[in-house]
Amino acid sequence: MDIRELVGQVMNKSVTEYLSEVSEGLIQIPRLYPPATAGQLVALEQRAGQSLEPHYRSFLLLTDGMDGFHLDMPLFGCHDWDEGERAVDGLAFLEGVREDGTAEDVGLPLDVGLFPVSVDADRCRAIFMLERPEVLPERFWWVGEGSSSFFGNFADLLGYAIDSSSYSPREEVN
Template sequence: MEVQNLLIELATQRIREYLSESPVFGLVPRLYPPATDQQITELSSFAGQELEQRYREFLSLTDGMDSFFPDMRILGCRDWLQENPETVSLQFLQILRESGTPVDVGLPEDIELFPVAIDSDGAKGIFMLQAPSVLTERFWWVGEGDSMFFGDFSDVLAYTVDIDSYSPRGSIA
């Protein structure tokens, strides 16, 4: 399914869920204005790796999304290309590295991980990675006992729309 269709379905679902809560609380579902081609190119440089095609497509439709999954938000260029870049994600990444979690799930010790989503507690995140010699997947969802790998960003979105629609792979170790 195309990123745009997944995004429409996901946003519709999250808004319905939000409005059906009584009382309404939590992170308000929100889409942001699209990132420009220049911002997306700058983010790729900042990330230290080529942005995965479907994530690039997502950013060209909306520069991030609040409440894409319960208490999680997808980060965009606006979160990184500013004076004070997203710190919760970087702190979570540091904790993961210090705990050895990437190596524990079979990732190379020196793998580049770039945060693309985080929960408000900084305890769950989704990282873009690029290690074609080790795995074909480009995204790793980790935290609170979860460790799942997704082929591309549309797989991440499909999973959040319907958890039964996509079966991510667990640890590669």
């Protein structure tokens, strides 16, 4: 399944969840953004200090971020790093993960490249893009509230968000 189809399915699920929960106001209104430009992708790679995973790159060329991806979690786009608030939340969560030993607890090497691509509003859950190919086959780590899941690529992560039985993520690095 290509990224366009996966994004469509995630949006379908997100809109359905939003409409069923709208009176409680617990989740973000689902939203897609205009596509990122090639220049924005280059700038994001420089900021991240790593290459963009190919499926994440395809996602950003389709939509430069998504609100309401999973409950109150957005998926960051290039514009989020220019506008500030989400970038601040992402970097604060990253600092916390490094300081409290969460990354080491699941077996991540100290020098692994971690870059936030999603953080919930309460800074309790986040998704990081990883880069250390000689050690890790996975490129994404979804962590928070006592759980840890590693995903091979961004398409696997989207598929899991649509149907958690579609992918069996590792919980720690062996």
